[in-house]
Amino acid sequence: SAVISQKPSRDICQRGTSLTIQCQVDSQVTMMFWYRQQPGQSLTLIATANQGSEATYESGFVIDKFPISRPNLTFSTLTVSNMSPEDSSIYLCSVEVLAGVEQFFGPGTRLTVL
Amino acid sequence: DAKTTQPTSMDCAEGRAANLPCNHSTISGNEYVYWYRQIHSQGPQYIIHGLKNNETNEMASLIITEDRKSSTLILPHATLRDTAVYYCIVRVGNAGNMLTFGGGTRLMVKP
Secondary structure (H helix, E strand, O other): OOOEEEEOOEEEEOOOOOEEEEEEEOOOEEEEEEEEEOOOOOEEEEEEEOOOOOOEEOOOOOOOOOOEEEEEOOEEEEEEOOOOHHHOEEEEEEEEEOOOOOEEEOOOEEEEEO | OOOOEOOOEEEEEOOOOEEEEEEOOOOOOOEEEEEEEEOOOOOOEEEEEEOOOOEEOOOOEEEEOOOOOEEEEEEOOOOHHHOEEEEEEEEEOOOOOOOOOOOOEEEEEEO
């Protein structure tokens, strides 16, 4: 299994600003993913965070809006840039451990943009 | 990845078995069936997965039909803490691929 922490757990931000969300795992993992869950909706994958290379983004998500870093096998950040109220969502980090097939999810970051 | 169809919501009496169905009629031979649940305000939690054989763990049982076009997640003795949204997901291969979440089934366990 893997224990995942996210910081911050929640934030209220002004439009036009940016927020960086951190995801820390207690063990080395092969895959790290970032998801978004808009109010009342299911989860949507934003991107796969690749260690040592650029993230792989899903359709509808771009690097300029959601830059991602993954400097090592236990840590990743997602930045939500130039925020608007439509970015108000829960942002979740998930990981796949080295030898497993399950994906484990962090507790999420609840973002409200005013 | 194959699309799944689940009922939007279901109720279950506390202590009874909860049977959550999922249709995945376009599933291909290398796709696994996964079940996750999301309790309010928490991240999704892995429950169980399988390819074609029935599976059981400490949380639930997964019954997959012989043609693999549908499956049922069984919570044998539902408790109030099992109230959550349950997601049935099919995913290519056994590791390293993204999860595509559909709408899920909102299970309400009632006293």
